[in-house]
Amino acid sequence: MIHLDNVSKTYRSKEVLEPFTLTIREGSSVGIIGPNGAGKSTFLKLVASLDKPTSGKLSFDGKPYGKVVRRLRTEIGYVPQDIALYEELTVKEQIAFWRKLEKKKVDEDFLQKMIRMLRLDEVYSQRVDQLSGGWRRKVNLCVGLMRNPRICLLDEPTAGVDLAAKEDILAWLKQLHQEGRTLLYISHDWYELKKLSDEFLLFAERKPIFQGSQREWSEKRSTLIDRYGADQDLRRILEFS
Amino acid sequence: MLTYLSLHLNKWKKRPFLSLLLFCFPLLATLLLYPVFENTAEETAVPIAIVDEDNSDYSETILERTRGAERLRFTEMEAGEAEDAVRKGTMEAAFILEDGLQEALNDGDVRDVVTWVRSDEALFDVYAKEAIGAEVMRLALNAKAANAIDEDFDEAFAYSDSFWEPAPLFQMDFTERSPDNPDVEVPKLAAWHVMAIQLFFLYGWVLGIFFLRELIADEKEGRLQRIRLIQQTTVRYFASHFVLFCLVGAGSFLLGLGALFYLADITQVLVQAWLVRSLIVFAITLLVTWCLFMGTGRKRWMVPVLVLLALASFLLTVTSTGITGIWPHSWLVGRGGLG
Structure with missing residues (x-):
């Protein structure tokens, strides 16, 4: 579905992603993990077409990004790590505003279902800046996915969220995956990743160093520790898995 | 455009008193201070x-x-x-x-x-x-x-x-003309009216510049990225915000100007001359401000720099220091003898 061929990214002569090649299958749920600064968020932005690679090519359904970027953007739902919302607005106003911006008609049934699943109707008339971190994350998620996307790109959607809110978010994402959507999901929490992902993507040293199923992960884990164990942060991630 | 307008109206509605006060400050200042200044002007007779x-x-x-x-x-x-x-x-x-x-x-x-x-x-x-x-x-x-x-x-x-009414017989009817533009008759305002207009111009300009902080915040906090993904492009976002930037700055300025003209009971000719001139100068000023802001990559430091430029324009024009012709305030009052 999405193929990255020898893709790299450099910001002001600093290489943040070394050249790598990988493929994301349609309908897969890929859990992305790795130490800070390993290039996970940059990778997600490249896939979302929010950034351009310094070298290499990306393709979507077999066609280069440059030719299908408009269609691709209608198929993608991106949830950034930042709470990218107008915080002075109420949840209701927030959803209304972003819905108006959408080029294609928002699937009202899908949106209402998401609002119910995330229990946003409980805080509908409250201002976003008066909500707790968990609620804000949920609103951020709702706005990012309100277009009923085919591909969901999620950058730490549960960071700083309490357990109850986390369960709501995970249940909703699980449902999206079960309905056939493709999920790319960055997290530092193995519990979430194992619950949600059928595939792991491990980033280290500015490139993906592992991509495979949970079973493959279990098989290669000790090899990875031997090979990359010198990096303390990475070692901890591998040991905690 | 309307989507972004309703967004900002919703935001301003959260702090209605402050928002109204900021936008209507020149109008309120005129209504409150006009009698004081008028009396002061009389007292200086x-x-x-x-x-x-x-x-x-x-x-x-x-x-x-x-x-x-x-x-x-x-x-x-x-x-x-x-x-x-x-x-x-x-x-x-x-x-x-x-x-x-x-x-x-x-x-x-x-x-x-x-x-x-x-x-x-x-x-x-x-x-x-x-x-x-x-x-x-x-x-x-x-x-x-x-x-x-x-x-x-x-x-x-x-x-x-x-024979002395309404004007004395044989009274000379002098017509004042500008030395720069001899074809244009000089309509005149009192000196303190001109100063008030210059202050309103400065205020509207600075208010517009402060509105630009919204664009910086949208970019920094990831909303612009989200808009780019949703709308495929940011052209509409920037076009709408340019219009809003002009509405905020020019709206506030025009409210003050309107109140001043109403209270000062100025002739229709003078009102028209000032309105046309003010709007042209304001439009050029805002366009240049916008180009400077966008051209330098919408950096946070650009806001204080633009505010300083606005202040310099006002102060250097009022004090006639340096090359005053380059400042918008001097375009407002300098040429054509409107001052």
Whole structure:
């Protein structure tokens, strides 16, 4: 579905992603993990077409990004790590505003279902800046996915969220995956990743160093520790898995 | 456009008092401070004491007519009191309408009918002398004309006086023109009106610049990225925000300008001239500001830099320092003689 061929990214002569090649299958749920600064968020932005690679090519359904970027953007739902919302607005106003911006008609049934699943109707008339971190994350998620996307790109959607809110978010994402959507999901929490992902993507040293199923992960884990164990942060991630 | 307008209206609605206050500040300042400034302007008029020793119809007429003189503030006093006031400097000069004034004027004699008492420091009392002198001459000429014919004196006097209304006969009709643009007649505003307009212009400009912080925040907090993904492009976002930037700045400025023109009771010609000129200068200023902001990559430091530019424009124009022609404030008041 999405193929990255020898893709790299450099910001002001600093290489943040070394050249790598990988493929994301349609309908897969890929859990992305790795130490800070390993290039996970940059990778997600490249896939979302929010950034351009310094070298290499990306393709979507077999066609280069440059030719299908408009269609691709209608198929993608991106949830950034930042709470990218107008915080002075109420949840209701927030959803209304972003819905108006959408080029294609928002699937009202899908949106209402998401609002119910995330229990946003409980805080509908409250201002976003008066909500707790968990609620804000949920609103951020709702706005990012309100277009009923085919591909969901999620950058730490549960960071700083309490357990109850986390369960709501995970249940909703699980449902999206079960309905056939493709999920790319960055997290530092193995519990979430194992619950949600059928595939792991491990980033280290500015490139993906592992991509495979949970079973493959279990098989290669000790090899990875031997090979990359010198990096303390990475070692901890591998040991905690 | 309307989507972004409703977004910002919703945001402003959360702090309605502050938002309204910021937007309507020039309007409110004008409504509240206009009477104060108007009184101050009146108080800066040249203080002149006038003494009526004759207590006649003629002296009463002179008092009445000089009362409305521009830039002069006549106060009626007793002779001793007036001389004291001039000595102390509270009055720049005193004019005593001497006893027998009416009788002398009826005889066509204008000598020794008014005494002029002035301090050594007096400068502007000559305007008062001109004003009183003109009224005395008018009465004297009317009386002389009435005496010259054998008709009823009062009737002849009134007939002669009618030639002074609405303006004196043979009065020169001067037309003021700008040295820069001789084809354009110079409409004029009071100096403090021009200063107020310059302040409103500065305020509107700075308010617009502060609105630009919204764009910086949208980019920094990831909302612009989200908009790019949703709308495929950011052209509509920037176009809408440019319009809103202009509406915020120019709207606030025009409210202040409108209130000022309404209270100052300025002629239609002058209002039109100022409105057209102000709108053109404001549009150019905002466009240049926008280009500078966008051209330098919408950096946070650009906001204080633009505010400093706006302040420099105001201060350097007002104080006529340096090359004033490059600043928007000088375009507003400098050329075409609008000031």
